[in-house]
Amino acid sequence: MKILLINVCLRDDVDKILFPVGLGYIASAISRTNHELEIIDMDAHRMSYAELEEKMRNIDYDAVGLGCIVTGYKIVKTISKIAKRVNPKAYVIAGNSVASSIPEILLKNTDVDIAVIGEGDHTIVELLDFLDQGKDIQDVKGIYYKTQDGIKATAGRNIVDNIDDIPLPNWTLFEMERYLDMSKEYVSEPYPMPQEQIRAFAVNTARGCAFNCTFCYHVFKEEKYRFRSTESIIEEIRELQERFGVNYINFWDELTFFSKKQTHDLIEGIEKSGLKFFWTASCRGNLFTNKDMDLLKRIKAAGCVGLGYSLESANKDILKKMNKKLDPMDFIKQKKVLDAAGIITWTSLVIGYPEETEETINQTFNLCFENDIYPSAGFLLPQPGTPIYQYALENKLITNEEEYFLDMGDRQDLRINMTKMPQDKLEECVNSNLKKIRDKLDLDLSDEQLLKSGKYRSKAKQ
Missing domain, CATH: 3.40.50.2300 (Response regulator)
Incomplete structure (x- = not known):
């Protein structure tokens, strides 16, 4: 066949x-x-x-x-x-x-x-x-x-408990040089080397997520969080380096680092392997504190450029509605300790829960402003299989499901306003806050790029 x-x-x-x-x-x-x-x-x-x-x-x-x-x-x-x-x-x-x-x-x-x-x-x-x-x-x-x-x-299929048993992607079936050439565009500044020398590639270290946010759906949502062994990850990176000269890894996971032990094991594996490469990953928003500075210095020395961890909102009531077990103060503490270790922070925001107001939006963006973070901001996009999607159905915010999917768009596009704010006021509140952060950080972003920012850089580096 x-x-x-x-x-x-x-x-x-x-x-x-x-x-x-x-x-x-x-x-x-x-x-x-x-x-x-x-x-x-x-x-x-x-x-x-x-x-x-x-x-x-x-x-x-x-x-x-x-x-x-x-x-x-x-x-x-x-x-x-x-x-x-x-x-x-x-x-x-x-x-x-x-x-x-x-x-x-x-x-x-x-x-x-x-x-x-x-x-x-x-x-x-x-x-x-x-x-x-x-x-x-x-x-x-x-x-x-x-x-x-x-x-x-048909009956459901049992998951593969040990994902080390799943064969690695067969890269020879794809045009690797095209991906290696184009994927450098996913790498954000500051570049750890001249951009033209970057050969970046995506590697999965885990399947699923340890959390269950009410707005999030992914293909492994109903399955437990599983992560690969350090040996398996190092083997893949070594092969990518030897065969394709990869020198920058995007650990492309819902959640790369859930625990400090998991983090320590991978860092130790990189150290012992002798492999030299730069990398980015995702982690919990409250994983690191001042007590972890020694580990963070090792993470940095092992090639880490930056870590992504989601704030989503700075309002505790909205975080509770999201089922997001994060105290914004812990997020701030982690940002400061990563700054001290020389590791960049990337974060995302979900704006537009039914409880959202101008005050809560300002609260969220003010946290980013005060901590020098330009966030990846987006509007709440109800996804099927989530509690927030069910809310949208029950409240007649979605009346024809297929029409909704045909016009769903990206999360930066406000398709459904689930707040009590007028849509133009909601959008203006988000954009005005992003402008303030852009101007403070002196970023080369036009007003049209505030939400769909893609890559950006400091004007001082032009």
Whole structure:
């Protein structure tokens, strides 16, 4: 059986691209079987739908696989239609959160035939085997699928407890040099080396998240937080260095560092490995205090440029509604101790909970202003599978789910105003606060870039 995997392009208006780690794992699993595999990388080449269709007409495929986050629903709907137009007999299989969070809506309203739920590494292999052999796929765990009698769901699939057992992405299936060239655009200043020398790459160290915020959905949401062994992570980085000259790693996780032991183990592994590279990661917002300065100095010496940890809000009542177990004072303490260690802080904000007011918005941005942080700010975007999405449904803020998904957009686009503030006042409050921080930090950002800032730099460095 021949499967065609498509790496979709979510943002064709930006120059930077990042290696599709999730698709890389799926491709690796398939490449270890007897099934034929081909990949069309729309993202790497900013391919149009017309160009995609032309390429697909030159490939004799039995199945098409694609996936993305739920904000890409419209893209999946469009590509699945193209796939069926080119080959009506081919199976269209979707994965990632667009499949896991809304499988019935996806199957009912698009040309997708099968939705893979949750972790897909083993499911995709078993599914292709069953399809190839003409077996009834009702015995394949972890899928929703169309039948003449409607949509059916199979039993759930157990997760892989030890994710070290999952084969690493098969990088040879992708245009690595293109990713290494373009992924440097994800690297923020200050650069640890001349930008043209950066060869950056994404590595996953964990699956899932240890927390359960009411606004957040990811494909591993219903599964426990699992992280790879230090040995497995170091082995992957060593191979990336030896084969591709990678010198900058983006640890691309929902949560890289949950505990100090986990942090210590990876830092010790980097130290003992002798590998030299720069890196960024994510951590809890209250992981480090003044007592951890020795560990933080080792983290810095091991190549850490910066850590991302989310504030989301500085208002304790809103944080409670988010189910975010963070005291803003602990966030401030961590920012100060990271500053002292020479480690940059990146953070994100979610603005627009029903309890939000001008006062709470100012409170959140004032914390960033006072601590010299330009945040990645966005509006509350209700995602299916979350309590805040259920709230939006119950309060008639979303009346037609498919229409909502077709026009969902990015979190920087205010699609649904869940506050009691007028929309123009809400947007102005956010923008005026961002302007204040921009001006204080002397950043090269236009008013149009305040929310969709991408990369930015100090004007003094121009």
